[in-house]
Amino acid sequence: MGHLGWLALDDGDLDAAQPLFEESLRLAHSVNAGSRVLTSLEGIGEIAAQHGNPARALRLFGAADALRESSGAAIGAPDRGRFENRLAHAVSMLPTQTSKTAYQAGRRLSLESAFQEALRQQALQ
Numbered sequence: 001m002g003h004l005g006w007l008a009l010d011d012g013d014l015d016a017a018q019p020l021f022e023e024s025l026r027l028a029h030s031v032n033a034g035s036r037v038l039t040s041l042e043g044i045g046e047i048a049a050q051h052g053n054p055a056r057a058l059r060l061f062g063a064a065d066a067l068r069e070s071s072g073a074a075i076g077a078p079d080r081g082r083f084e085n086r087l088a089h090a091v092s093m094l095p096t097q098t099s100k101t102a103y104q105a106g107r108r109l110s111l112e113s114a115f116q117e118a119l120r121q122q123a124l125q
Helices: 002-010 014-030 034-050 054-071 077-092 096-107 111-124
Strands: none
Touching (some): 002 014, 002 034, 034 054, 054 077, 054 096, 054 111, 077 096
């Protein structure tokens, strides 16, 4: 499902991408599929950025990045580059300190808290 979310996002269809990432997140969380949770958090974060909510995007990006580090999940060079581009775009939308604060707040989230954050705020896009 997450892959379908990325395809919809690449086509600029945020309305189609959002429920795909959310469902992917729920499914991945229910079976403890950590890497799928991370990519879904990133997808929902990208949608938040495109909807003009860079602080939310940075929290979700920070959570995904920290959870990836703590789990030892590898990210390939192409995916790392795309993640860094999404991160840089969200950072550019806010003052420097606000960006850092939002990203660090995300890095402090537990997996469960990041899951809740991604789904709780969906209506606030």
